[in-house]
Amino acid sequence: MYALSLGFVALLAACISRVERPVTAEKALVKLQSSxxxxxxxDMSYESLRAAINQSLAYLGRLNPSVPLRFGPDLFTAAHLIDSTKAFSGLIGRSLSPEELREAIENSFWVYKSIGRNRDPNVLFTGYYEPILQGSLKESTEYPYPIYRRPDDWVSVDLRLFNPKYGSDRIVGRHVDRTVIPYFSxxxxxxxxxxxEKDCELLWVSDQMDLFFLQIQGSGQVILEDGAVLHVNYDCNNGHAYRSIGKLLIDEGKISWEEMSAQRIRSYLKSHPHEIERIFNYNESYVFFRLVDDGPLGAIEVPLTPGRSVATDLDLFPEGALAFIQTEKPVTSVDGTIESWEGFSRFVLNQDTGGAINGPGRVDLFWGNGQYARVAAGHMKHGGTLYFLVQKEVKK
Structure with missing residues:
Protein backbone atom coordinates (compact mmCIF):
# COMPACT_ATOMS: atom_id res chain seq x y z
CA MET A 1 0.00 0.00 0.00
CA TYR A 2 2.96 2.19 0.66
CA ALA A 3 1.15 3.44 3.59
CA LEU A 4 2.07 7.74 4.01
CA SER A 5 1.21 5.24 6.42
CA LEU A 6 0.54 6.34 4.09
CA GLY A 7 -1.70 5.38 7.09
CA PHE A 8 -3.17 7.64 9.67
CA VAL A 9 0.32 7.84 11.01
CA ALA A 10 0.62 10.69 8.56
CA LEU A 11 -2.13 12.58 10.34
CA LEU A 12 -1.37 11.51 13.87
CA ALA A 13 2.24 10.48 14.31
CA ALA A 14 3.46 13.43 12.29
CA CYS A 15 1.97 15.59 15.01
CA ILE A 16 4.89 14.56 17.22
CA SER A 17 7.62 17.16 17.04
CA ARG A 18 10.43 15.08 18.54
CA VAL A 19 13.03 14.24 15.87
CA GLU A 20 14.88 10.94 15.92
CA ARG A 21 18.59 10.75 15.45
CA PRO A 22 19.46 8.79 12.31
CA VAL A 23 19.92 5.09 13.03
CA THR A 24 21.65 2.51 10.84
CA ALA A 25 20.11 -0.87 10.07
CA GLU A 26 22.93 -2.51 12.04
CA LYS A 27 21.84 -0.66 15.18
CA ALA A 28 18.05 -0.75 14.74
CA LEU A 29 17.65 -4.21 16.26
CA VAL A 30 19.39 -5.87 19.19
CA LYS A 31 19.61 -9.65 19.64
CA LEU A 32 17.96 -10.87 22.85
CA GLN A 33 18.81 -13.59 25.30
CA SER A 34 16.04 -16.17 25.71
CA SER A 35 15.31 -14.81 29.18
CA ASP A 43 -4.96 -12.61 20.13
CA MET A 44 -5.99 -13.68 16.62
CA SER A 45 -6.68 -16.87 14.75
CA TYR A 46 -3.64 -18.55 13.23
CA GLU A 47 -5.60 -18.86 9.99
CA SER A 48 -4.98 -15.18 9.25
CA LEU A 49 -1.33 -15.59 10.26
CA ARG A 50 -0.89 -18.43 7.76
CA ALA A 51 -2.39 -16.23 5.05
CA ALA A 52 0.08 -13.44 5.80
CA ILE A 53 2.97 -15.93 5.98
CA ASN A 54 2.08 -17.28 2.55
CA GLN A 55 2.18 -13.76 1.10
CA SER A 56 5.64 -13.17 2.55
CA LEU A 57 6.81 -16.51 1.18
CA ALA A 58 5.55 -15.47 -2.25
CA TYR A 59 7.62 -12.28 -2.01
CA LEU A 60 10.74 -13.99 -0.71
CA GLY A 61 10.45 -16.59 -3.45
CA ARG A 62 10.83 -13.85 -6.06
CA LEU A 63 14.18 -12.75 -4.64
CA ASN A 64 17.58 -14.10 -5.57
CA PRO A 65 18.19 -16.79 -2.91
CA SER A 66 21.52 -15.21 -1.99
CA VAL A 67 20.13 -11.70 -1.40
CA PRO A 68 21.08 -10.64 2.16
CA LEU A 69 18.44 -9.42 4.61
CA ARG A 70 19.59 -7.65 7.73
CA PHE A 71 18.41 -8.33 11.27
CA GLY A 72 20.33 -5.71 13.22
CA PRO A 73 23.96 -6.90 13.49
CA ASP A 74 23.29 -10.12 11.51
CA LEU A 75 22.70 -10.96 7.87
CA PHE A 76 20.64 -13.87 6.54
CA THR A 77 19.97 -14.85 2.94
CA ALA A 78 16.54 -14.82 1.35
CA ALA A 79 16.81 -18.61 1.08
CA HIS A 80 17.39 -18.85 4.84
CA LEU A 81 14.44 -16.56 5.52
CA ILE A 82 12.20 -18.80 3.41
CA ASP A 83 13.30 -21.83 5.44
CA SER A 84 12.81 -19.86 8.65
CA THR A 85 9.31 -18.73 7.74
CA LYS A 86 8.28 -22.23 6.71
CA ALA A 87 9.69 -23.61 9.97
CA PHE A 88 7.61 -21.15 11.99
CA SER A 89 4.52 -21.99 9.92
CA GLY A 90 5.10 -25.59 10.88
CA LEU A 91 5.24 -24.65 14.56
CA ILE A 92 1.86 -22.93 14.58
CA GLY A 93 0.37 -25.94 12.81
CA ARG A 94 1.24 -28.21 15.74
CA SER A 95 -1.41 -26.83 18.16
CA LEU A 96 1.23 -26.04 20.78
CA SER A 97 0.35 -24.44 24.10
CA PRO A 98 1.75 -20.94 24.70
CA GLU A 99 4.44 -22.43 26.90
CA GLU A 100 5.37 -25.05 24.31
CA LEU A 101 5.48 -22.44 21.55
CA ARG A 102 7.78 -20.20 23.57
CA GLU A 103 10.07 -23.15 24.31
CA ALA A 104 10.17 -24.09 20.63
CA ILE A 105 11.05 -20.50 19.69
CA GLU A 106 13.77 -20.41 22.36
CA ASN A 107 15.30 -23.59 20.94
CA SER A 108 15.12 -22.75 17.25
CA PHE A 109 14.88 -18.98 16.69
CA TRP A 110 16.84 -15.83 17.27
CA VAL A 111 14.71 -12.92 18.51
CA TYR A 112 15.62 -9.27 17.95
CA LYS A 113 14.04 -6.20 19.51
CA SER A 114 13.72 -2.73 18.02
CA ILE A 115 15.65 -0.06 19.88
CA GLY A 116 12.56 2.17 19.69
CA ARG A 117 12.35 5.94 19.51
CA ASN A 118 15.21 8.17 20.60
CA ARG A 119 16.70 5.33 22.64
CA ASP A 120 13.36 4.77 24.35
CA PRO A 121 12.53 1.06 23.89
CA ASN A 122 8.90 1.98 23.26
CA VAL A 123 7.75 1.98 19.64
CA LEU A 124 4.94 4.28 18.50
CA PHE A 125 2.12 2.26 16.92
CA THR A 126 -0.45 3.81 14.63
CA GLY A 127 -2.89 2.19 12.23
CA TYR A 128 -4.17 2.39 8.69
CA TYR A 129 -7.12 0.87 6.87
CA GLU A 130 -8.65 0.41 3.43
CA PRO A 131 -11.27 3.12 2.77
CA ILE A 132 -14.29 2.47 0.57
CA LEU A 133 -15.40 5.26 -1.78
CA GLN A 134 -18.34 5.73 -4.13
CA GLY A 135 -17.17 6.42 -7.68
CA SER A 136 -17.67 6.37 -11.41
CA LEU A 137 -15.72 5.88 -14.62
CA LYS A 138 -17.06 9.22 -15.83
CA GLU A 139 -17.11 12.75 -14.45
CA SER A 140 -20.51 14.12 -13.42
CA THR A 141 -22.03 16.51 -10.93
CA GLU A 142 -22.40 13.53 -8.58
CA TYR A 143 -18.79 12.41 -9.11
CA PRO A 144 -16.71 15.57 -9.63
CA TYR A 145 -13.42 14.65 -7.92
CA PRO A 146 -10.74 12.78 -9.93
CA ILE A 147 -8.42 10.04 -8.77
CA TYR A 148 -5.31 10.55 -10.91
CA ARG A 149 -3.01 7.96 -12.40
CA ARG A 150 0.71 8.64 -12.85
CA PRO A 151 1.02 11.59 -15.30
CA ASP A 152 2.98 11.00 -18.49
CA ASP A 153 5.43 13.83 -17.70
CA TRP A 154 6.27 12.44 -14.24
CA VAL A 155 9.92 11.40 -13.85
CA SER A 156 12.00 9.94 -11.03
CA VAL A 157 15.77 10.40 -11.05
CA ASP A 158 18.09 8.06 -9.17
CA LEU A 159 20.93 10.36 -8.12
CA ARG A 160 23.27 7.44 -7.44
CA LEU A 161 23.65 7.10 -11.20
CA PHE A 162 25.34 10.50 -11.23
CA ASN A 163 27.44 10.30 -8.07
CA PRO A 164 27.65 7.63 -5.32
CA LYS A 165 27.73 10.38 -2.68
CA TYR A 166 23.96 10.75 -3.07
CA GLY A 167 23.35 7.25 -1.67
CA SER A 168 19.73 6.23 -2.18
CA ASP A 169 18.49 9.78 -2.84
CA ARG A 170 15.97 10.32 -5.62
CA ILE A 171 14.25 13.38 -6.98
CA VAL A 172 10.80 13.45 -8.52
CA GLY A 173 9.75 16.04 -11.03
CA ARG A 174 8.70 16.67 -14.61
CA HIS A 175 10.69 17.09 -17.78
CA VAL A 176 10.38 20.62 -19.20
CA ASP A 177 12.63 22.35 -21.75
CA ARG A 178 15.47 19.85 -21.47
CA THR A 179 15.62 19.94 -17.69
CA VAL A 180 13.79 18.45 -14.68
CA ILE A 181 11.80 20.76 -12.43
CA PRO A 182 9.70 20.00 -9.31
CA TYR A 183 6.36 18.36 -9.97
CA PHE A 184 3.11 20.21 -9.34
CA SER A 185 2.07 20.63 -5.70
CA GLU A 197 -5.77 18.74 -19.78
CA LYS A 198 -3.38 15.82 -19.29
CA ASP A 199 -5.92 12.97 -19.47
CA CYS A 200 -4.73 11.47 -16.18
CA GLU A 201 -8.12 10.77 -14.60
CA LEU A 202 -8.37 7.15 -13.49
CA LEU A 203 -11.76 7.37 -11.76
CA TRP A 204 -14.10 9.98 -10.35
CA VAL A 205 -15.44 9.97 -6.77
CA SER A 206 -18.25 11.70 -4.95
CA ASP A 207 -16.54 13.08 -1.85
CA GLN A 208 -13.57 15.44 -1.67
CA MET A 209 -12.77 14.51 1.90
CA ASP A 210 -12.85 10.78 1.18
CA LEU A 211 -10.44 11.37 -1.69
CA PHE A 212 -7.97 13.22 0.53
CA PHE A 213 -8.03 10.46 3.11
CA LEU A 214 -7.64 7.86 0.36
CA GLN A 215 -4.33 9.53 -0.42
CA ILE A 216 -3.36 9.30 3.24
CA GLN A 217 -4.17 5.59 3.38
CA GLY A 218 -2.53 4.81 0.05
CA SER A 219 -5.12 2.39 -1.30
CA GLY A 220 -8.82 1.67 -1.22
CA GLN A 221 -11.90 0.28 -2.89
CA VAL A 222 -14.09 2.29 -5.25
CA ILE A 223 -17.66 1.04 -5.69
CA LEU A 224 -19.06 1.99 -9.09
CA GLU A 225 -22.68 2.82 -9.86
CA ASP A 226 -23.39 -0.72 -11.07
CA GLY A 227 -21.95 -2.24 -7.88
CA ALA A 228 -18.64 -3.29 -9.40
CA VAL A 229 -15.65 -2.87 -7.08
CA LEU A 230 -12.31 -1.54 -8.27
CA HIS A 231 -9.12 -1.62 -6.20
CA VAL A 232 -6.88 1.45 -6.39
CA ASN A 233 -3.34 1.26 -5.06
CA TYR A 234 -0.49 3.69 -4.49
CA ASP A 235 1.69 4.09 -7.58
CA CYS A 236 3.89 7.14 -6.92
CA ASN A 237 3.75 10.68 -5.56
CA ASN A 238 4.67 14.17 -6.68
CA GLY A 239 7.91 14.28 -4.69
CA HIS A 240 6.82 17.05 -2.33
CA ALA A 241 7.39 16.56 1.39
CA TYR A 242 4.44 15.33 3.40
CA ARG A 243 3.02 17.85 5.86
CA SER A 244 0.49 16.75 8.46
CA ILE A 245 -2.83 18.58 8.49
CA GLY A 246 -3.34 17.10 11.96
CA LYS A 247 -0.28 18.94 13.20
CA LEU A 248 -1.47 22.10 11.44
CA LEU A 249 -4.81 21.97 13.25
CA ILE A 250 -3.07 21.39 16.58
CA ASP A 251 -0.65 24.27 15.97
CA GLU A 252 -3.54 26.57 15.07
CA GLY A 253 -5.43 25.62 18.23
CA LYS A 254 -8.31 24.09 16.29
CA ILE A 255 -7.95 20.57 17.77
CA SER A 256 -6.02 19.51 20.85
CA TRP A 257 -3.44 16.70 20.82
CA GLU A 258 -5.57 14.72 23.29
CA GLU A 259 -8.63 14.67 21.01
CA MET A 260 -6.74 14.38 17.72
CA SER A 261 -8.03 11.58 15.49
CA ALA A 262 -9.11 11.08 11.90
CA GLN A 263 -12.74 11.31 12.97
CA ARG A 264 -12.10 14.59 14.80
CA ILE A 265 -10.41 16.06 11.71
CA ARG A 266 -13.39 15.06 9.56
CA SER A 267 -15.77 16.61 12.05
CA TYR A 268 -13.85 19.87 12.08
CA LEU A 269 -13.69 20.09 8.29
CA LYS A 270 -17.41 19.35 7.91
CA SER A 271 -18.12 22.20 10.32
CA HIS A 272 -15.71 24.56 8.55
CA PRO A 273 -16.05 23.78 4.80
CA HIS A 274 -14.57 27.17 3.83
CA GLU A 275 -11.25 26.02 5.34
CA ILE A 276 -10.99 22.69 3.49
CA GLU A 277 -9.04 23.95 0.48
CA ARG A 278 -6.48 25.82 2.59
CA ILE A 279 -6.01 22.94 5.02
CA PHE A 280 -5.70 20.28 2.33
CA ASN A 281 -3.25 22.39 0.31
CA TYR A 282 -1.03 22.71 3.37
CA ASN A 283 0.01 19.15 2.58
CA GLU A 284 1.83 19.63 -0.72
CA SER A 285 2.36 15.89 -1.21
CA TYR A 286 0.06 14.26 -3.77
CA VAL A 287 -0.45 10.55 -4.51
CA PHE A 288 -1.06 8.99 -7.92
CA PHE A 289 -2.81 5.62 -8.12
CA ARG A 290 -3.07 2.51 -10.28
CA LEU A 291 -5.72 -0.16 -10.58
CA VAL A 292 -4.85 -3.60 -9.19
CA ASP A 293 -6.72 -6.89 -9.38
CA ASP A 294 -6.33 -7.82 -5.72
CA GLY A 295 -5.63 -5.24 -3.10
CA PRO A 296 -4.53 -3.53 -1.11
CA LEU A 297 -0.91 -4.28 -1.94
CA GLY A 298 1.97 -3.55 0.37
CA ALA A 299 5.32 -2.12 -0.59
CA ILE A 300 6.61 -5.64 -1.30
CA GLU A 301 3.78 -6.09 -3.83
CA VAL A 302 1.72 -8.68 -1.95
CA PRO A 303 -1.85 -8.32 -0.65
CA LEU A 304 -2.01 -7.09 2.92
CA THR A 305 -3.68 -9.21 5.60
CA PRO A 306 -5.90 -7.33 8.10
CA GLY A 307 -4.38 -7.36 11.56
CA ARG A 308 -1.30 -9.25 10.36
CA SER A 309 0.51 -6.86 8.01
CA VAL A 310 2.59 -3.99 9.30
CA ALA A 311 4.44 -1.09 7.73
CA THR A 312 7.90 -0.22 9.03
CA ASP A 313 11.00 1.56 7.80
CA LEU A 314 12.26 -0.95 5.24
CA ASP A 315 15.67 0.71 5.21
CA LEU A 316 16.07 -0.62 8.75
CA PHE A 317 13.97 -3.78 9.00
CA PRO A 318 13.88 -6.89 6.74
CA GLU A 319 11.16 -7.01 4.09
CA GLY A 320 8.67 -9.85 4.44
CA ALA A 321 10.08 -10.96 7.79
CA LEU A 322 8.15 -12.45 10.70
CA ALA A 323 7.67 -10.05 13.61
CA PHE A 324 5.86 -9.89 16.94
CA ILE A 325 4.18 -6.82 18.41
CA GLN A 326 2.80 -5.75 21.79
CA THR A 327 0.62 -2.64 22.00
CA GLU A 328 -3.03 -1.61 22.57
CA LYS A 329 -6.28 -1.83 20.59
CA PRO A 330 -9.67 -0.19 21.07
CA VAL A 331 -12.71 -1.86 22.58
CA THR A 332 -15.76 -0.43 20.81
CA SER A 333 -19.51 -0.43 21.18
CA VAL A 334 -21.89 -1.50 18.42
CA ASP A 335 -21.98 2.03 17.00
CA GLY A 336 -18.17 2.26 16.85
CA THR A 337 -17.68 4.37 19.97
CA ILE A 338 -14.43 3.59 21.77
CA GLU A 339 -15.18 2.43 25.31
CA SER A 340 -11.64 1.55 26.38
CA TRP A 341 -8.22 0.35 25.23
CA GLU A 342 -6.75 -3.05 26.02
CA GLY A 343 -3.33 -4.57 25.60
CA PHE A 344 -2.74 -7.22 22.97
CA SER A 345 0.09 -9.04 21.25
CA ARG A 346 0.36 -10.98 18.01
CA PHE A 347 2.64 -12.20 15.25
CA VAL A 348 2.74 -9.99 12.14
CA LEU A 349 4.60 -9.82 8.84
CA ASN A 350 6.66 -6.83 7.70
CA GLN A 351 5.07 -6.15 4.32
CA ASP A 352 4.66 -2.41 3.88
CA THR A 353 6.23 0.98 4.44
CA GLY A 354 5.33 4.64 4.05
CA GLY A 355 6.62 8.16 3.69
CA ALA A 356 5.91 8.95 7.35
CA ILE A 357 7.24 5.62 8.68
CA ASN A 358 10.79 6.60 9.54
CA GLY A 359 13.18 5.20 12.08
CA PRO A 360 13.20 2.15 14.34
CA GLY A 361 10.45 3.49 16.61
CA ARG A 362 7.53 3.50 14.17
CA VAL A 363 5.06 0.79 13.20
CA ASP A 364 1.80 1.16 11.28
CA LEU A 365 -0.64 -1.75 11.67
CA PHE A 366 -3.04 -2.54 8.81
CA TRP A 367 -6.56 -3.03 10.20
CA GLY A 368 -8.44 -3.96 7.00
CA ASN A 369 -11.74 -2.26 6.15
CA GLY A 370 -15.08 -1.63 7.82
CA GLN A 371 -16.18 0.32 10.87
CA TYR A 372 -13.81 -1.18 13.43
CA ALA A 373 -10.82 -0.84 11.10
CA ARG A 374 -11.65 2.81 10.45
CA VAL A 375 -12.04 3.59 14.16
CA ALA A 376 -8.91 1.70 15.20
CA ALA A 377 -6.78 3.28 12.47
CA GLY A 378 -8.14 6.73 13.20
CA HIS A 379 -7.39 6.68 16.91
CA MET A 380 -4.42 4.39 17.41
CA LYS A 381 -1.33 6.23 18.67
CA HIS A 382 0.04 4.01 21.40
CA GLY A 383 3.37 2.77 22.64
CA GLY A 384 4.50 -0.82 22.41
CA THR A 385 7.33 -3.15 21.46
CA LEU A 386 8.47 -4.67 18.18
CA TYR A 387 10.41 -7.92 17.77
CA PHE A 388 11.70 -9.86 14.75
CA LEU A 389 12.24 -13.62 14.60
CA VAL A 390 14.50 -15.71 12.39
CA GLN A 391 15.46 -19.34 12.60
CA LYS A 392 18.90 -20.18 13.92
CA GLU A 393 21.31 -21.49 11.33
CA VAL A 394 20.93 -25.23 10.96
CA LYS A 395 24.28 -26.98 11.34
CA LYS A 396 24.97 -29.46 8.56
Missing part, protein backbone atom coordinates in the same frame (compact mmCIF):
# COMPACT_ATOMS: atom_id res chain seq x y z
CA UNK A 36 14.31 -11.52 27.52
CA UNK A 37 11.79 -13.06 25.10
CA UNK A 38 8.12 -12.01 25.35
CA UNK A 39 5.48 -14.68 26.00
CA UNK A 40 4.40 -14.81 22.31
CA UNK A 41 0.67 -14.93 23.08
CA UNK A 42 -1.47 -14.13 20.04
CA UNK A 186 -1.35 19.71 -4.32
CA UNK A 187 -2.44 23.32 -4.73
CA UNK A 188 -1.25 23.31 -8.34
CA UNK A 189 -3.22 20.11 -9.04
CA UNK A 190 -6.44 20.59 -7.08
CA UNK A 191 -6.85 24.37 -6.96
CA UNK A 192 -5.15 25.48 -10.18
CA UNK A 193 -6.10 22.54 -12.40
CA UNK A 194 -2.61 21.82 -13.72
CA UNK A 195 -3.60 18.25 -14.65
CA UNK A 196 -6.96 19.12 -16.20
Missing amino acids: EFPDFSD REDIDSRGQLD
